[in-house]
Amino acid sequence: xxxxRQIVAIIGTKGPFPRLVEALADWARRHPDATVWVQHGxxxxxxxxxxxxxxxxxxxxxxxxxxxxxxxxxxxxxxxxALVRGHTPVVVPRRAHLGEHINDHQVELVDALxxxxxxxxxxxxxxxxxxxxxxxxxxxxxxxPLGAPLIxxxxxxxxxAPRPRRAGALWAALRIATWxxxxxxxxxxxxxxx
Numbered sequence: 761x762x763x764x765r766q767i768v769a770i771i772g773t774k775g776p777f778p779r780l781v782e783a784l785a786d787w788a789r790r791h792p793d794a795t796v797w798v799q800h801g802x803x804x805x806x807x808x809x810x811x812x813x814x815x816x817x818x819x820x821x822x823x824x825x826x827x828x829x830x831x832x833x834x835x836x837x838x839x840x841x842a843l844v845r846g847h848t849p850v851v852v853p854r855r856a857h858l859g860e861h862i863n864d865h866q867v868e869l870v871d872a873l874x875x876x877x878x879x880x881x882x883x884x885x886x887x888x889x890x891x892x893x894x895x896x897x898x899x900x901x902x903x904x905p906l907g908a909p910l911i912x913x914x915x916x917x918x919x920x921a922p923r924p925r926r927a928g929a930l931w932a933a934l935r936i937a938t939w940x941x942x943x944x945x946x947x948x949x950x951x952x953x954x
Contacts, residue, residue, distance in 0.1 A: 776803025
């Protein structure tokens, strides 16, 4: 199998992710005929990578559509976008013990997603993961979509509908995707008086 020609990597908009970015740069150096474009947020972007810190969503999704493979952090929206657009993304969860995040909720998300993604904990195996992701391009679209059931579950949860008693990946993903809702002040809450 030949190496994929277009790789899109998404690491999010907050905090650098040098472990993944350096692995991508190393991969790009060993595959000079390929293009690796990275949405890199606050982190630096070493040569030979191309990319931008932040891009409009429509532009990022256009890049995802054109890519042979997607490599990303385990942000729930990022992973969902890749899956819905026909990718089996290579997902590298940010780890708290490495100072990449404040907790390990990204690890919980990749655990919940199982074989819908290609989980990558050791970036030294990035070559194999990218090759597998390119080979599975389009397979994610044929699988049952993650987006619709997750959105329905979030809607029901916000309305106060009773949760099923069974545990499962959908509810684990729901818990991760909405961990911040109860602790954040939103427009539907009463504003504090000053």
